[in-house]
Structure formats: structure tokens, C-alpha cells
Amino acid sequence: MTTVEKEPSMVKQKEMIAEHFDRLAAAGEHGKKVVYTFVPGNLTELLLSFDVLPVYPEINALQSAMRKRAGDFISEAERVGHSEDVCTYVKCDIGMKRKGNIGPTGQPLPKPDLLLLSYTGCFTFLKWFELLREEYDCPVVLLHTPYQAEGKVTGSMRDYMVEQLKSQVIPALEQLTGKPYDEDRLRTLLALSARAEDDMVHVLESAKHRPSPIDAYFGGVYYIGPMFTAFRGTEGAVDYYQTLRAEVDARVRAGEGPITPEGPMGPEKYRLVVEGPPNWTNFREFWQMFSDEGAVVVASTYTKVGGVYDFGFRHDPRDPLGTLADYCMGCYTNRSLPQRVSMLESYVKDYQADGVLVNSVKSCNSFSAGQLVMLREVEQRTGIAGGFIETDLVDARYFSAANVKNRIESYLQMIEQKRGKGPGATPAGAKEATP
Amino acid sequence: MTDAKENVERIVAEADALYHDLDFGAVKRFKEAHPEAKVIGCLPTYSPKEIIHAAGMLPVHLRGAGDQVEIIRGDAYFQSYICQLPRGIIELALSGRLASFDGFVFPAICDVIRNLSGIWQLLFPEKLARYLDIPQNFDAAVGGRFYARELRSILDDLERLSGAKVSDDDLRRSIAAYNHNRTSIEALMSLRAERPWLVPADEAYLVLRAGDTLLVEDHTRMVDEYVAAVLELDRPKRDHSRVVMSGAFCEQPPLGLIRTFERAGCYIVWDDMTISSRFIVGDVATEGDPLAALASAFVERAVESASVYACKRQKGSELCRTVRRSRAEGVIFAAPSFCDPALLDQPMLQAALDKEQIPWTAFKYAENLGQFQVIREQAGTFSDSIRLWGQ
Numbered sequence: 001m002t003t004v005e006k007e008p009s010m011v012k013q014k015e016m017i018a019e020h021f022d023r024l025a026a027a028g029e030h031g032k033k034v035v036y037t038f039v040p041g042n043l044t045e046l047l048l049s050f051d052v053l054p055v056y057p058e059i060n061a062l063q064s065a066m067r068k069r070a071g072d073f074i075s076e077a078e079r080v081g082h083s084e085d086v087c088t089y090v091k092c093d094i095g096m097k098r099k100g101n102i103g104p105t106g107q108p109l110p111k112p113d114l115l116l117l118s119y120t121g122c123f124t125f126l127k128w129f130e131l132l133r134e135e136y137d138c139p140v141v142l143l144h145t146p147y148q149a150e151g152k153v154t155g156s157m158r159d160y161m162v163e164q165l166k167s168q169v170i171p172a173l174e175q176l177t178g179k180p181y182d183e184d185r186l187r188t189l190l191a192l193s194a195r196a197e198d199d200m201v202h203v204l205e206s207a208k209h210r211p212s213p214i215d216a217y218f219g220g221v222y223y224i225g226p227m228f229t230a231f232r233g234t235e236g237a238v239d240y241y242q243t244l245r246a247e248v249d250a251r252v253r254a255g256e257g258p259i260t261p262e263g264p265m266g267p268e269k270y271r272l273v274v275e276g277p278p279n280w281t282n283f284r285e286f287w288q289m290f291s292d293e294g295a296v297v298v299a300s301t302y303t304k305v306g307g308v309y310d311f312g313f314r315h316d317p318r319d320p321l322g323t324l325a326d327y328c329m330g331c332y333t334n335r336s337l338p339q340r341v342s343m344l345e346s347y348v349k350d351y352q353a354d355g356v357l358v359n360s361v362k363s364c365n366s367f368s369a370g371q372l373v374m375l376r377e378v379e380q381r382t383g384i385a386g387g388f389i390e391t392d393l394v395d396a397r398y399f400s401a402a403n404v405k406n407r408i409e410s411y412l413q414m415i416e417q418k419r420g421k422g423p424g425a426t427p428a429g430a431k432e433a434t435p
Numbered sequence: 436m437t438d439a440k441e442n443v444e445r446i447v448a449e450a451d452a453l454y455h456d457l458d459f460g461a462v463k464r465f466k467e468a469h470p471e472a473k474v475i476g477c478l479p480t481y482s483p484k485e486i487i488h489a490a491g492m493l494p495v496h497l498r499g500a501g502d503q504v505e506i507i508r509g510d511a512y513f514q515s516y517i518c519q520l521p522r523g524i525i526e527l528a529l530s531g532r533l534a535s536f537d538g539f540v541f542p543a544i545c546d547v548i549r550n551l552s553g554i555w556q557l558l559f560p561e562k563l564a565r566y567l568d569i570p571q572n573f574d575a576a577v578g579g580r581f582y583a584r585e586l587r588s589i590l591d592d593l594e595r596l597s598g599a600k601v602s603d604d605d606l607r608r609s610i611a612a613y614n615h616n617r618t619s620i621e622a623l624m625s626l627r628a629e630r631p632w633l634v635p636a637d638e639a640y641l642v643l644r645a646g647d648t649l650l651v652e653d654h655t656r657m658v659d660e661y662v663a664a665v666l667e668l669d670r671p672k673r674d675h676s677r678v679v680m681s682g683a684f685c686e687q688p689p690l691g692l693i694r695t696f697e698r699a700g701c702y703i704v705w706d707d708m709t710i711s712s713r714f715i716v717g718d719v720a721t722e723g724d725p726l727a728a729l730a731s732a733f734v735e736r737a738v739e740s741a742s743v744y745a746c747k748r749q750k751g752s753e754l755c756r757t758v759r760r761s762r763a764e765g766v767i768f769a770a771p772s773f774c775d776p777a778l779l780d781q782p783m784l785q786a787a788l789d790k791e792q793i794p795w796t797a798f799k800y801a802e803n804l805g806q807f808q809v810i811r812e813q814a815g816t817f818s819d820s821i822r823l824w825g826q
Contacts, residue, residue: 081785083778085516085799090779119571119744123546126571126744127779134750134783142572142744146581147543149552149566156588160572160581167577337553362516365775369521369550372512373557390515398516 007259009244013225016240018105020053020230025107027053033176036112036132039306041120041145041328043169045189045233045315049182050173054230055109057128061092063104065280065394073099074395087124087363088395090131097135112138114176116169120145121305121333122366141172145328151339153329161325187317189233194314199241200227201309206248207298208351211268213251215258217297218287221278228306233315260291269294270412273347275340275374276359276367277302281396289405293412299347301340304332311343333366341377348382355415357387357408362398385418387411439667443638446661450641453648454690457503457527461648462535465493473537473596475563478524478548479685480742481714482540482567483729486586488651489601489609490593495536496647496711499523502689502803504530512554518773519801520686521551528559538563538596540589544685544742545776563596565589571744573734583730590726606725612651614718619658620646621713624705626662628761631702632672633665637694643709673702676821679763680706681754681784682770682777684740688800695807696767700818704761707740714738741776750780751787758793764821767814768797794821 073095392398484494500523509522541552555564572578646654720728739753770777
């Protein structure tokens with residue numbers, strides 16, 4: 001295996017994450033309260049306004065998988081009675097806890113003082129924190145995010161969210177920390193979020209250029225890291241996205257493509273939109289299956305799971321609780337299937353994609369149930385070819401490398417045949433796209 | 436005695452015919468008799484059918500295609516790792532069996548049913564496809580209020596569909612009809628717990644499943660008649676163990692599997708297969724604001740279920756109470772493959788049973804399961820172990 005090439009922003013992000021895990025490891029020593037919560041619909045600014053440290057179990061799970069430790073954790077969870085059929089994020093987390101709760105950086109993770117169950121876009125979250133409540137014997141506060149079944153946020157939904165924040169979530173944090181709710185501080189953090197969000201969207205939309213300077217799926221998961229986790233609302237996140245934006249702009253000016261773990265990508269031959277989360281157990285191998293073929297992902301839906309920012313939403317400090325409600329309800333998996341289809345359709349058109357590929361993960365019905373119907377609909381609306389592969393999030397038993405590689409290669413050949421031109425050719429009528 | 440036997444046979448035959456009729460002849464007959472009336476399909480688990488009934492419509496509970504319909508088209512719409520129920524539902528729809536339905540309600544019980552509402556919006560845009568966002572916040576002033584608004588919104592959709600307004604009195608009458616139905620069903624459930632040899636599990640199941648399709652008043656009559664008739668029978672009491680069955684609240688086990696449990700020596704004295712009709716414990720108020728009454732009944736008195744967040748209760752405590760109340764000697768966990776709610780619940784429920792030293796065993800099934808021998812042996816061994824070594 002070659003050495004992974006890292007951009008300066010990646011180094012910066014790694015440092016941020018390491019510092020966060022250092023803080024978590026020392027939480028008890030410094031008397032810091034710890035709140036476990038989920039990425040979709042996370043209330044990071046609110047948590048930071050109370051000076052508590054957030055932990056995101058699904059991030060721990062995917063980090064464990066990337067470090068090849070998830071298999072042991074999943075086995076441990078299955079050994080104590082968890083079904084092989086259910087979400088492997090959950091089992092990885094339960095197994096990690098039962099094996100000493102050593103986090104992905106090798107440091108111990110603190111026990112939660114509170115579980116903030118942001119039930120946003122995933123039913124399994126409910127069960128996950130019911131299970132963690134049993135494991136840790138600690139209180140839970142629930143934020144039930146209504147689903148956008150009709151493709152919109154209604155006044156009733158927003159009122160429900162704000163009421164829950166006021167009457168339950170904030171009092172639980174006040175009780176936990178002994179501090180009163182500080183709305184001015186929350187506004188300050190939300191303003192920082194909005195600044196970072198502007199730069200993140202600029203980065204994601206840079207993929208409209210040819211060649212795309214980024215891979216918006218495999219690279220994208222790094223770009224969304226700080227925004228989706230403990231750093232939204234911090235100066236650190238603002239700095240990170242400014243750095244990242246400058247790097248990406250420089251690549252655009254130089255006409256360069258994405259940096260992959262194997263180095264700068266070769267000529268861009270295929271522009272893809274990808275729906276669904278990546279596989280984490282074989283992440284680098286999975287990415288290489290695309291980059292070796294000159295396939296770059298120009299837009300992905302997974303990078304919207306912790307917030308959809310590229311259709312205009314920004315955290316708004318003028319309405320702190322209302323904007324948190326809007327953010328939660330707008331997360332990708334909280335959107336109806338027709339909304340998700342429309343997003344994919346616009347990505348195909350706006351980013352001049354050659355194809356849409358679904359990575360259907362076994363663990364996640366929130367993403368996966370209905371993806372084949374969505375794919376057909378996108379094909380009909382755009383006229384482009386769709387592809388479908390199946391893997392899992394963090395269970396390597398469901399990643400069949402040869403099968404996945406075959407499917408990707410076959411799919412790219414299909415795109416080739418469909419456009420009737422040689423590799424690397426620009427489709428007829430395509431123009432230089434600009435964000 | 437002969438009359439009672441004939442009555443039981445007649446009722447069970449009627450229920451059996453409804454169960455096996457996946458062309459929904461009863462729905463077609465209802466529409467012929469009531470040409471203006473609409474039919475609304477309700478997906479598992481719980482829908483407040485009172486408001487559909489109050490709108491002059493027939494709510495029909497849809498539970499998949501069972502083991503009777505070969506899935507030809509449904510498989511092409513779903514990935515490999517998913518439960519069987521949505522494949523069956525899609526198959527029913529694409530084969531035209533649901534053509535006489537005017538709308539569908541998709542309750543918020545899991546991501547599969549949730550996304551099925553979106554699939555419906557994409558595939559059948561001409562039909563009403565309504566997601567029911569059941570609150571997971573059980574504070575009456577927060578979740579209860581939201582749910583009442585959600586019910587109002589669904590009622591608005593139904594009124595648009597029918598072109599007629601629904602009054603509060605209409606709603607109260609429907610609430611009363613469903614209260615009556617729940618009371619009758621509770622009588623049947625109590626009888627099963629008291630004298631399970633009188634009420635074989637497959638018969639009780641069929642009679643309760645008839646409520647999926649019949650008008651609630653007709654179903655109540657059927658349940659009452661069945662209970663009255665079986666009480667007159669002299670059915671032999673066998674040396675079976677008494678078990679509670681848990682985990683089958685959505686996708687249903689095939690009838691053959693239910694029979695297998697009893698043949699293996701297990702009297703099923705309680706189950707959650709038809710929990711949808713017992714989701715609210717007790718009566719819903721028939722006075723005051725009817726939608727508020729339905730909402731408060733849900734947030735205050737919904738049963739413990741894998742699809743409902745256990746906000747205050749110790750997980751499994753209700754199952755242990757059910758075991759004690761029904762004097763069961765063990766629990767059979769029978770959950771559909773790939774059912775996240777049921778399967779994620781199981782370790783917590785099993786831990787609660789272990790604490791109380793209640794024995795349990797666990798199976799998985801799919802609605803189209805065809806082979807029961809292995810399960811029969813396992814259930815038989817479980818039953819034997821209870822009888823031989825139980826306290």
C-alpha cells in the first residue's frame with residue numbers, strides 16, 4: 001500500500017479531530033460534561049453554548065471501520081444477542097463499548113452524561129439510544145424531528161420542534177450543566193456556522209468545473225467532517241473551510257483534478273453522482289475502483305446527511321431555535337423520496353454528470369429502501385444511465401470487492417456505450433460549467 | 436353444542452375467506468354497496484382508523500402478500516437486505532389488486548414503511564398517499580398537540596377526497612364504535628389467556644384479522660359471536676405450555692407457522708400479531724374535542740411496542756407484566772427477518788426476561804416462509820423444557 005497523500009486541509013482536520021478526542025479523554029479530569037448525539041439533526045451549536053462535549057457514535061463506528069476494528073466489535077455485539085440483520089453502526093458501537101469503549105484514536109471515550117436523541121431521518125436512532133440507555137444507565141432527552149413526507153416544512157412541524165427545544169432539550173442541558181441557556185452565545189456560534197457553511201458550499205459546488213477539482217463523495221466525506229460533527233459553530237471550522245476553499249480554488253485555477261490517497265487523479269473520464277453512504281471497511285480500495293477508471297464523483301447525497309446547505313439553507317443567528325429546527329428537518333434523510341429524486345436530478349443537470357450510481361448499504365433502510373425506484377425516476381427525468389451496487393457501512397462481510405469492482409467497471413462501460421464516444425470525451429453539447 | 440360448533444365453523448370460515456382473499460373481494464363488495472364511499476389502505480402498525488371511519492370510508496389494514504402471492508415485480512423495487520412486507524405490498528399494487536383503494540396511510544413505524552410512502556408518491560401519484568407522523572414525544576402538551584394537528588391534517592385530506600365535511604359528532608360515533616371493538620377484542624384476548632384450549636391461536640388470529648377488512652361494527656359482531664360460541668364448546672385441554680409471542684407486529688408470520696407453534700405444544704396466550712387493533716389501552720374519550728381525545732389516548736395509553744420510543748418505561752417491563760398477567764410460562768420471539776424495530780428491541784426484552792427468569796426462545800421468519808419443520812422442533816423443545824423443568 002502506498003503512503004496516503006494528504007492536503008494541508010486534511011492535516012488540519014486531523015489535528016482538530018485529535019484535539020477533540022484528547023478533550024474527550026480528559027473530560028472527567030476537567031469536569032466536562034459529555035453528550036452523545038447523532039450527526040443528522042445535531043445541535044452542536046446549542047451543545048457548545050453549554051460548554052459540553054459532543055460524541056457522535058456513528059462517527060466512532062465509521063472510524064473504527066476505517067481502522068479495521070469494526071469486525072471485532074460487530075462480532076462482540078452479535079455474541080451478546082444482536083441480530084446479524086440489523087444496522088452495523090449500532091452493533092459496532094455496542095461492541096466497542098463492551099470492549100472497553102476505546103475510541104478510534106486509541107484513547108478511552110468518556111461515558112455519556114446525557115444522550116441527546118436527535119431522531120432525525122432514521123428510525124434506528126430511537127432503538128440505538130434505547131440500547132445505549134440500558135448500557136450506560138443515563139438520562140435521554142429526545143428531539144423528534146417530523147419527516148418531510150409532503151416535501152415541505154409546515155408551521156405545525158416547526159412549532160413542534162421549537163416547543164421540544166424550549167420545553168425539553170434546553171432544560172435538560174441546563175440541568176446537566178447548571179448553566180442557564182445563553183441565547184446570545186448561541187447566536188454567535190450560529191453566525192460562525194453560517195460563515196463556514198458558505199465556504200463549504202463553495203467547495204462542494206467547485207465540482208461543477210471540468211475537471212472537477214474535488215471528489216464530492218470520497219473526498220467529500222472529509223470536507224463535511226468538521227461541519228457535521230463537533231466543530232460547527234467554532235472558529236476552527238471557519239479556518240478549516242477557508243483553508244480548504246483556497247486549496248480547491250487553486251486547483252481550479254491550475255485545471256487540476258482531485259487529490260486521491262494515491263495522489264493526483266488522472267484525466268477525468270466520467271462524472272458521476274452518487275446516492276447513499278460509502279462503505280467504510282474498504283474505503284480506500286472502494287475509492288480507487290473509481291479513480292483508477294478516471295471516474296470522479298461530482299455530487300453526492302451522503303454529503304448532505306448532516307445538513308443540506310447547497311440549496312440555500314444557512315444557520316440564521318436571528319432566529320436561533322427556529323433555525324435549528326429548520327436545519328434538522330432539512331437533513332437529507334429527513335426528506336421525502338420525491339424530494340431526494342429532485343435533488344439527484346438537479347445534481348445530474350447542474351454538475352453535467354454522466355451517470356447516477358446508487359451504493360445501497362445493507363445497514364441503512366433510511367437511505368436504501370426505495371433507491372431502485374428513485375434511480376428509475378432519475379433515469380427517466382434525465383435520460384442518463386443508472387447503476388446499482390450493494391455494500392455495507394462497517395461490516396466487511398458485505399463488501400465483496402471483486403463483485404463491486406465488476407459492477408463499477410460494467411457500469412462505466414455502459415456509460416461509454418451510451419454516450420457513444422471514447423473515454424474522456426466531453427458529451428455533445430456540454431459546456432464548461434461554472435458554479 | 437351443535438349450534439355453537441356450527442357457529443364457530445361458520446365464523447372461522449368467513450374469517451378464513453377474508454384472510455385468503457388478496458383480491459379484496461370484500462372491498463369491492465363494499466364499494467358496490469356504497470358507490471360514493473372511499474377505501475383507505477392502512478399500513479402497519481397503528482392508524483387511528485376512527486377518523487377514516489368517521490369520514491364514511493372503509494379503513495383496510497394491509498399486511499403484505501403473505502405466502503399466497505408469488506412476488507414477481509416487487510423484488511425489482513427493493514435491495515437484497517430488506518424485509519418481505521414491502522415487496523408484497525408493491526406486488527399487490529402493481530398487479531392491480533389494490534385498484535379499488537382510494538388512498539393509503541403509512542404510519543411512522545420504521546424507515547421502510549416511511550420510504551414506502553415516498554415510493555407510493557412516485558409510482559401512484561393519482562392516489563392519496565399520506566404519511567402519519569406518529570409522535571415519539573409523549574408529553575401531551577408537546578407531542579400530543581402535534582399529533583392532534585397531524586390528525587386534523589389527515590382529516591382535511593380525507594374530507595377533500597370525499598368532498599364532505601366530518602363533524603365532531605361523526606368522530607365521536609366512530610370513536611365509540613372502535614371503543615366497542617377494543618372491548619370485544621379484549622374479551623377474546625382474556626378468554627385466550629384464561630382458557631387457551633377453547634381458542635386455538637389460528638382461529639383467534641383469523642377472527643382478529645377479519646377486522647383488517649370488515650367495517651368495525653361488523654367485526655365487533657363477529658368477535659362477540661365467536662366468543663359466545665366457543666364458550667359453549669367442550670374442547671379438550673391439552674398438556675401444552677403457555678407462551679407469549681412477541682415481535683410480529685408488522686410483517687405477519689404465515690398461518691402455518693402459527694399452527695406450528697400450537698402443534699409443537701405451545702398455547703399462545705398473548706401475541707402482538709394484531710396489536711394494531713389494541714394499540715390504545717382502554718377507551719378513547721367520546722366527549723370534548725375528538726381529535727384531542729385520540730391524540731391524548733395515544734400519548735398517554737399506547738402499548739409498549741418496538742415502533743414506539745420507550746421514553747419513561749424500563750424496556751421490557753411491559754412484556755414481563757404481560758407474561759405475568761397472562762400466566763405465561765415463556766416467550767417466543769418471532770420477528771421478521773430484517774425488521775430493525777423488532778430485532779433491535781430483542782436484546783433489551785430478552786435481558787428484562789432474564790432478570791425475571793422467564794424463559795424465551797427466538798425465531799425469524801418471512802411472510803412467505805414455507806418450511807416449518809425446524810421451527811417446530813425448536814418450539815417443541817422449548818415447550819418440553821418449560822413443562823419438564825419450569826417452575
